[in-house]
Amino acid sequence: MRDLIPVDEPSVARAPSIVALESDAPSISELFAFMAEAELRFESLRMRIIERTWTARGQQEETVEVALRRPGAARVVRRRDDSGLSRDYDVWVTDGHVITAYDARGNIASVRPVRDRIVGATDPDLPFFSRVWVPRTPLPPDSIADTFVHPSGLCRNVLATGPVSWLGSTTLAGDREALLLRVDHPRTSHLLTDRPDRWIGVAVDRMTGLLLGLDEHVGERMTRSAEVADLDLDPILPDGTFQVHLSADVQMLY
Secondary structure (H helix, E strand, O other): OOOEEOOOOOOOOOOOOOOOOOOOOOOHHHHHHHHHOHHHHOOEEEEEEEEEEEEOOEEEEEEEEEEEEOOOEEEEEEEOOOOOOOOOEEEEEEOOOEEEEEEOOOOEEEEEEOOOEEOOOOOOOOOHHHOOOOOOOOOOOOOHHHHHHOOHHHHHHOHHHOOEEEEEEEEEOOOEEEEEEEEEOOOOOOHHHOOOOEEEEEEEEOOOOOEEEEEEEEOOEEEEEEEEEEEEEOOOOOHHHHOOOOOOOOEEEO
């Protein structure tokens, strides 16, 4: 018996259950439910994220550029050097069925189908915490782009596992109002940072539920910071945005 659902199963367009937050501060559970449906509040998106990490080698900075168009088309470019001639970047593009990945530094690429998903993983009879959320448009799994555009997994698997407190609000990504939360010692699988003084700060766009900021701390020391520098909702994105042109000398991986 086949235990996988083909990825070409049509994506069902649905309306969010919470259209907008009330003028007062929402409850934590209401905010998490609002964030889980962030992707249902726009049809296309451009987002630029600046991510900084602090390690034994000092501060490192990367830029992540996301372009997305419903249903299925997405492009993520991750740059580790802002100079125009640098080849220290990688590209991830999908049409919802096939994923093309290109590493410019190694001059290697791959073209592979989107993975099938397990039958029953999205069954509405399952409790919410064990049901798989299937995004209308996939992004690289476990990436900062996926976390910011599809914050459902972050809410369920990280934010909801520790004490949550309000920090207020601020303005990010130009003039967008962001709600600020702090989560103390959330559950993590990374043992090196599974400490009682570890905490996470997040900034949530009040209008859409998208993530606008994410900080990780150990005590008073910040170890990681990611913030949306630019956000454009429902832009017109031509088909060429989601195409990768590979030269003849690229080494293909299968």
